[in-house]
Amino acid sequence: xxxxxxxxxxxxxxxxxxxxxxxxxxTSESDYYLFWYxxxxxRQMILVIRQEAYKQQNAxxxxxxxxxxxxxxxxxxxxxxxxxxxxxxxFCAYRILGGSNYKLTFGKGTxxxxxx
Amino acid sequence: DVKVTQxxxxxxxxxxxxxxxxxxxxxxxxxxxxxxxxxxxxLRLIYFSYDVKxxxxxxxxxxxxxxxxxxxxxxxxxxxxxxxxxxxxLCASSxxxxxxxxxxGPGTRLTVL
Numbered sequence: 001x002x003x004x005x006x007x008x009x010x011x012x013x014x015x016x017x018x019x020x021x022x023x024x025x026x027t028s029e030s031d032y033y034l035f036w037y038x039x040x041x042x043r044q045m046i047l048v049i050r051q052e053a054y055k056q057q058n059a060x061x062x063x064x065x066x067x068x069x070x071x072x073x074x075x076x077x078x079x080x081x082x083x084x085x086x087x088x089x090x091f092c093a094y095r096i097l098g099g100s101n102y103k104l105t106f107g108k109g110t111x112x113x114x115x116x
Numbered sequence: 117d118v119k120v121t122q123x124x125x126x127x128x129x130x131x132x133x134x135x136x137x138x139x140x141x142x143x144x145x146x147x148x149x150x151x152x153x154x155x156x157x158x159l160r161l162i163y164f165s166y167d168v169k170x171x172x173x174x175x176x177x178x179x180x181x182x183x184x185x186x187x188x189x190x191x192x193x194x195x196x197x198x199x200x201x202x203x204x205x206l207c208a209s210s211x212x213x214x215x216x217x218x219x220x221g222p223g224t225r226l227t228v229l
Contacts, residue, residue, distance in 0.1 A: 009156075037220075044120075045206065045220040091158060102147050102166065102210060103174065104218060108158040 002027045004094050006107035013082045014115050020067075021077045021110045023092030029053075031097040034068065034075045035104070040088040048090070051075065053097075079112075087114045119143070120221035122207050128227045135194040137224050139207030145219075146212040148190035150174075150182060153204040153223070162205075165190055166212065197228045 003026045013019035025034070032053045039045040051059045051068050058066050063083075067076045079086055092107040123138035139148065149164040151174075161174030163182040171182050179201060183191045190209075194201055205224045210216040 004158075006158075035217075044222050045208075047217050050217070102149075102212075102216065102218075103161055103164065104149075104159075106159040108156055 002029075002094055002096070002105045004092050004105050004107040006090075006092055006110050008110045009108070010111045010113070012113040012115060013079070015082055015084060017082055018078060018080045019082055019112065021079075021090050021092075021112065023075045023077070023107055025073050025075065025092075025094050025105075027073070027094065027096075029096050033095045033097065034066075035093040035095070036064070036066070036075075036077045037091045037093060037106075038086075038088045039091065039109075040085075045091070049077065082114050084114050084116060087112055120207055120209055120219050122205075122221040122224050124224050125222060126225050126227075128229065129194075129197050130229050131198060133194075133197050133228075135197045135226065135228075137192040137194075137205055137207075137226070139190045139192070139209075139221055140188055141190075141207075141209040141219070142188065143209065143211075143219070144187065145209035146187075147210045147216070147218075148184065149208040149210075149218065150180075150190065150192045151206040151208065152176065153206055159206065162192065197226075199228050202226060202228045 034051045036048040063080045093104045120141045150162040151159040165184040181193045207221040208218040210218045
């Protein structure tokens, strides 16, 4: 069974600084997708960034980037120039490729606090 | 904008009651999902549906059932609510494509007394 581990229940960062959230996963599959979702307080969960396992190049979306290490099964999220609006619960998620199984397996989340 | 709506933001029910949680999406998505979110446990999949009248069990289906009679609507049913079903329930939907992103609703916080 696939598992996703986020080892940092809570993290904090100063505004304008950079923070990295960790995620590791366990799978025997070779093709899969990885995602980072953000859930702001009392607001809907939204997708931040995603990565296809077969792509070696790390995904980037503005201030958000990932460090994908396939051999190590590691998928960390880097937030640069942190803003107050980045404060949220962040979930790492995994999904296998193909078939009719669109199930996402989520980690337990990391609560990010941004200090002004 | 994709919109996924859930019928209630907060709900309080009594033990043994039958509870219906409704989810509606307006983007013609084939797939719909029900998750349960608990502190320290993340999101766990209860059921999902990949087409009208089709459903598959997720990781924690016990005590729940679902109904999808129309493409845009996916209902979660607690046949006899229990206190351990007190939780935040999130609905999501997506297209069937391989690269599809899941869009989430705002959640329903259910308290069972």
